[in-house]
Amino acid sequence: MKNILYGTAYYYEYLPVDRLDKDIEMMTAANINVVRIGESTWGTYEKQDGVFDFSPLDKVLDAMHAAGIKVIVGTPTYAIPTWLAKKYPEVMVQINGQRQPYGARQIFDISNPTFLRYAERIIRKMMAHVAHHPAVIGFQVDNETKHYGTSSENVQKGFVQYIKQEFNNDLDRFNHEFGLDYWSNRINAWEDFPSMDGTINGSLKAEFDKYRQQLVTDYLKWQVDLVKEYRQPDQFITHNFDFEWRGYSYGVQPDVNHFDASEALDYAGGDIYHPSRKHLTGTEVSFAGDELRTLKHDNYLVMETQAQAFKQQVPYPGQLRQLAYSHLASGANMIEYWHWHSIHNSAETYWKGILSHDFQPNPVYNEVKQTGAELKKLSSHLVNFKIKSEVAFLVSNQSLTAVNAFPFSDERNYNDLFRSLYDQFYRLNVRTDITDEHHIKLDDYKLIVVPALYSISDDFLKVLNDYVKRGGHVIYTFKSGFADEHVKVRTDRQPGIVSEASGVHYEMFVDPDGTKLVGQTPSLQDVKDDSLKDWMELLIPDTAEVLATYDDPNWSDYAAITKNQFGKGSVIYMGCYPSAEVITDLVRDYVKEIKLNTFAENFPxxxxxxxxxxxxxxxxxxxxxxxxxxxxxxxxxxxxxxxxxxxxxxxxxxxxxxxxxxx
CATH class of the missing domain: 2.60.40.1180 (Golgi alpha-mannosidase II)
Incomplete structure (x- = not known):
């Protein structure tokens, strides 16, 4: 890209009054140079089956082009029209055997043949109508697509075919690999394959989720291929991935494999939301940006981020401007706010945009205006910002799903553990990429951080051991290497293959139940917060150095955290879930020891x-x-x-x- 794109989602169709010209006047004054339109209005463009009207789209495209504002058009398939749900109720998503009622968005089965037939028709009609318009620079396929928990009949049938193919029709091997003799869950004929809604088998549940994630990958690629038939050579295709949601973007998305699904896109795009005011740390902007940037190893697009949003997310003066630069500093080439104007009725009435319901200039608009002027002036210095990280976080959708099936805590999950590590690297200003086991380029990094790699193949663990032997460094957490790629627990002494490089093993794990950490290094001896959460592996060092032990006299002979030299590299193994202070000290010492580039400054x-x-x-x-x-x-x-x-x-x-x- 030649310039930073700075803009907003714009919904002319939602306006209670026609103020397109006034909106464009205010956008131009704020140096907004791009808008995203169209992705949620299928029912407006096709009011009845086969009756198309793109005049609202044309009006916006023509007006934006006249004003010099570029446009990204979204395919409108994430919210279906009433007539489609009425005519073909089978398109509605089924969860645990119950068909969901019409009303909300994203309540259809993305693999249903009827839905796909009608989705293809609206996409083709829309693309043929807009692709040659000079305002259009790119397309967004669908919107925050996930599998939506679908377990419809066609999904169940598709899963059986997937298992047949994976196991070459060998039912005995499948039963053995997934442990289905337990509680008579054994499947002795393919036609007896039960619905996954009631499965108690963690391996099978994880495989079903993996299959449903693949449905998302296939669905997005299907849309990309349709759009490619119409797009012009200078138009890009993207998607707006979102993340695990806790009122804001929190962690790795459990319902989509971003690493696979992004392969079909020209640019990775994402929706990044975060806490505001005194709760703002920038961590969410950073971790989401690190992942999006690593998906394509290139600059990415922020398709949505908040302006005012809900009342608890209204920013302090200066935060909106700061956050725009924060996105750029993580490698974004575009920042779009969701959204331009606040909506006057329906579900998101109080998720406010740049403008409030009165459409008047306000402090948020004025800050967008200030930021837009600065970005216009500095664009040539800021665009295409390239980052080289020495550290990669290796996250795993397979392990995330498996840990959900076999949780280590009633209060925390995989993403809590990931964030407890990521946040400390961020606060210490150590730059990181985020990737997965199928896409990581190990030799690009000096340090790999591996949270709870619970379900993983033997082959990949051996690759990690070889990486360490050649001079790489790894931080493992507890529950790593425990089960194979089908979530079948290994029969080796734990942590199995990881033991070779970590120089440690264990036979038991327990609930901390008030046990505290006892540091064995100067920095860990000085920590004020020595508490432990959720999990303790009773580690027995083989060749590893002990960095911390446990204070319970019954467990004091065991190690809690170790470090081991292996070949030319080294491994830290965290057999417990310690405090943020302990992780900070551990990371600070290790980063210094292995001579990573650092800065003198720390958070804030x-x-x-x-x-x-x-x-x-x-x-x-x-x-x-x-x-x-x-x-x-x-x-x-x-x-x-x-x-x-x-x-x-x-x-x-x-x-x-x-x-x-x-x-």
């Missing part, structure tokens, strides 16, 4: 560094606090926003940002 000052399109090193500094912060060891160069040379040290205002381009 966040530093992001890379190369810009002009071939120069660009360093972003962020202050994620309401107090002024001092950057004591800044990079020498020119601060782009103020156009002033950096001094020996400088102040960052509350929620402030500085961007230094090296001389």
């Amino acid at each position: 000052v966040i530093v992001k560094q890379g190369q810009n399109d002009l071939g120069k090193t660009l360093t972003y500094y962020f202050n994620y606090s309401s107090k002024s912060q001092t950057v004591k060891q800044p990079v020498a160069g020119n601060e782009l926003i103020s156009d002033q040379p950096t001094q020996q040290q400088f102040q960052l205002a509350p929620w402030g940002v500085a961007i230094v381009e090296e001389d």
Whole structure:
């Protein structure tokens, strides 16, 4: 891309009054240069079966083009029209045998043949209508697509065919591999294959989720292939992936394999939401950006992020501007707010956009306007920002699903563990990528961080051992290497193949029940929070050095955290779930030991560094606090926003940002 794209989702169809010209006037004043339209209005463009009307789309496209605003068009398939649900109720998603009622979005079965037939028709009609319009720069296929928990009859039948193919029609091998003799769950004829709604078998449940994730990958690729038939050579195709939702983007998406599903796209795109005001840390922007950037090993697009949103997410002054630069510092080439104007009725009335319900300028709009002016001025310095990380987080959809089937806690899950590690690397300003076991390029990294790699093949664990032997470094957490790729627990002494590189084994694991950590290194001996959560493996060192033990006298002979030299590399194994303070100290010491590049600053000052399109090193500094912060060891160069040379040290205002381009 030649310029940073800065924009918003725009829904002309939702407006209570026609104010298109006024909206464009306000957008132009704010230097908004791109809008996303069309992705939610199938029922407007096809009011009845086969009756199409794209005049609202045409009106917006023509007006945006006249104003010099670029447009991304979304295929409108994530919300189906009433007539389709009425005429073909079988398209509605079934969960646990119950067909869901019409009303909400994303309540259909993405693999249903009838739905696919009608979805293909609206996509083709829409693409033929808009692809040649000069305003259109790209397309978004569907919207935050997931499998929606579907277990409809055609999904169940498809899963049986998938198992047949995977096991070459060998029922005995399948039964043995999945342990189906337990409780007479054995399947002795393919026609007896039961619904997965009631399965108690964790291996089978995980495989069914893997199959449903593949449905999403196939569905998105199917849409991409349709759009490719119509798009022009200079138009891109993307999708807006979302993440595990806890009122904001929290962790790895359990219902979609982003790593597989992104392969068909030109650009990875994502919807990134986060806490605001005093709860804002920038962590969600960073982790989501790290994953989206690594999906294609390229710059990505922020298809949605919040402006005002709900009342608990209204930003402090300065936060919206800071967050725009935070996205760019993680490798985004586009930032789009959801959405332009607040909606006056229906489900998302109080998820407010840039403009409130009165459509008047307000502090959020004014900050968008300020940011837009700065981005227009600095775009050539900020676009196509490239990042090289020395650390990769290896996350695993398979392990996430398996840990859901066999949880280590009643209160925390896989993503809690992932975030407990990721957040500390972020706060220490250690740059990371995020990828999975099928896409990781191991030799690109000095350190691999592996949260709960519970379900994984022997072959990949051996590859990780070889990586360490060649000089790489790994941090494993508890529950790694425990089960194979079909979630079948290994019969080896745990952690199985991981033991070779980690130099440790265990035979028992227990609930901490108040047990605390006892540090055996200077930094771990000084921690104030020595509490443990959820899980303790009673580690027995073979060749490993003990970094921490347990304070319970009954468990004091066992190790809690170890480090082992293996070949030219090393492994830290965390057999417990310690506090954030312990993880911070552990990471800080290890990063220093293996000589990773670091910065003097720590949170709330966040530093992001890379190369810009002009071939120069660009360093972003962020202050994620309401107090002024001092950057004591800044990079020498020119601060782009103020156009002033950096001094020996400088102040960052509350929620402030500085961007230094090296001389």
